[in-house]
Amino acid sequence: MFRQIQLVITRLRALFVSAPLIVSLCAPIYAEAQVVNIDLRKGLIGPISVFDSPEQIRSKLGPSRVEAFTGESEGESYRGYILKFGNGQTVTANHVYLEIRSAGFKTVDGLGVGSRWRFFSKAFSDGDLRWLPDANAIWSETYKFRLCFKGGREPLPNDAVTSIEIIRRGQDR
Numbered sequence: 001m002f003r004q005i006q007l008v009i010t011r012l013r014a015l016f017v018s019a020p021l022i023v024s025l026c027a028p029i030y031a032e033a034q035v036v037n038i039d040l041r042k043g044l045i046g047p048i049s050v051f052d053s054p055e056q057i058r059s060k061l062g063p064s065r066v067e068a069f070t071g072e073s074e075g076e077s078y079r080g081y082i083l084k085f086g087n088g089q090t091v092t093a094n095h096v097y098l099e100i101r102s103a104g105f106k107t108v109d110g111l112g113v114g115s116r117w118r119f120f121s122k123a124f125s126d127g128d129l130r131w132l133p134d135a136n137a138i139w140s141e142t143y144k145f146r147l148c149f150k151g152g153r154e155p156l157p158n159d160a161v162t163s164i165e166i167i168r169r170g171q172d173r
Contacts, residue, residue: 034087035106040124040145043166045083045091045098045105050144050169054081057093061085097146097165105164113164118157120147131155137165144169 036046043050047060058066065084070077071094080094089104106112109123117138121129127140136152139145144167149155 035104035112036085036087036089038100038105038107038112038164038166040107040140040164040166041127041143043144043169045100045166046085048083048091048098050098050166054079054093057081057083093168095168097167100164100166101162113162114160116157117147117149117155117159117161120161121157 038045048057052060054066061083067082067084069080069082071080072078073094073096078095080092083091083093083098085091085104087104089102091105092099092101100113103112103114107123109119111119111123120138124140124143127142129138129140131137131154132139132146133154135146137146137148138155146165146167147155147161148163148165149159150162
């Protein structure tokens with residue numbers, strides 16, 4: 001009996017010594033699998049708000065995670081940014097909106113790129129959602145975001161969202 005108790009104690013000690021090591025080895029794998037929370041009602045992508053200036057975004061993400069680029073829209077040049085999040089995924093910030101094209105960003109309900117239109121229409125039934133043919137997207141007048149779909153056509157219930165564009169609303173975008 002004494003021998004069995006000693007064996008149990010030895011195994012417990014080994015477990016307590018190795019558990020932190022196992023957790024530390026698994027942490028990088030878990031970090032890559034993390035999903036960044038988005039709140040389409042409040043205009044948030046992780047810590048970033050649609051009201052944030054480029055300086056505020058750099059401060060929140062860190063300078064090495066904000067890469068500037070020059071884009072063009074309707075014959076006009078603009079300064080845009082690629083925002084790199086901790087899960088390895090990116091968001092494009094231009095002068096008009098923050099664009100999500102990755103499934104690495106989800107609402108608390110699990111909605112994001114790849115989710116079906118029928119789930120978005122149910123979750124945001126209070127968002128005044130409607131198809132805008134000139135934008136080739138579903139527009140939420142209430143929450144100021146667009147849902148885009150393959151082929152740029154009005155979606156059927158089972159069509160998957162290909163990108164989410166959250167309209168920027170700050171003074172210095």
